[in-house]
Amino acid sequence: MAVKSKTGPGEYLRNSLWHTGDIADQVRLLWKDKRNVxxxxxxxxxxxxxxxxxxxxxxxxxxxxxxxxxxxxxxxxxxxxxxxxxxxxxxxxxxxxxxxxxxxxxxxxxxxxxxxxxxxx
Known part of the structure; x- marks a missing residue:
């Protein structure tokens, strides 16, 4: 995951890290294991x-x-x-x-x- 947060540390970044996927101006998922284990x-x-x-x-x-x-x-x-x-x-x-x-x-x-x-x- 690439983190480029415009808000910085806090609840919005925390929730973005928890989410599996891209969140604009916060995080971008670069890879996810297809086996999902x-x-x-x-x-x-x-x-x-x-x-x-x-x-x-x-x-x-x-x-x-x-x-x-x-x-x-x-x-x-x-x-x-x-x-x-x-x-x-x-x-x-x-x-x-x-x-x-x-x-x-x-x-x-x-x-x-x-x-x-x-x-x-």
Whole structure:
């Protein structure tokens, strides 16, 4: 989800985050898992997010142990040219976020060119 709220923190943004979809001047849904399954209790998940603002590339992969459980595929979104990265949970209790790291990297992932070739504008 891309958050670009014109109102900032408050009830309207909170309700927009809860809603699954786009809300004008608040949030835009970039991807939703078609399987529509939730997280399992007491299971550790890893996720790997790649974002290259210079070309709009976004891709997230989610793992349970060594197994890939969800993959957004390549998404192109040029609205996010920088800003903050954060994690957020609405309804699951007792979450432990651990070993969170980020780094800046200008290398364009190899699947970007393949995606562009298959999806011309």
């Amino acid at each position: 939730g997280w399992k209790d007491k299971v550790s998940y890893r996720w790997f997010l790649q974002h290259r603002p210079q070309v709009g590339y976004i891709r997230a992969r989610f793992y349970e142990g060594p197994n890939l459980v969800a993959d957004t595929g390549v998404k192109i979104d040029n609205s996010m040219r920088g800003g903050r990265l954060g994690v957020f949970c609405f309804s699951q209790e007792n979450i432990i976020w651990s070993n969170l790291k980020y780094r800046c990297n200008d290398t364009i992932p190899g699947d970007y060119q393949e995606y562009i070739a298959q999806n011309p504008k």
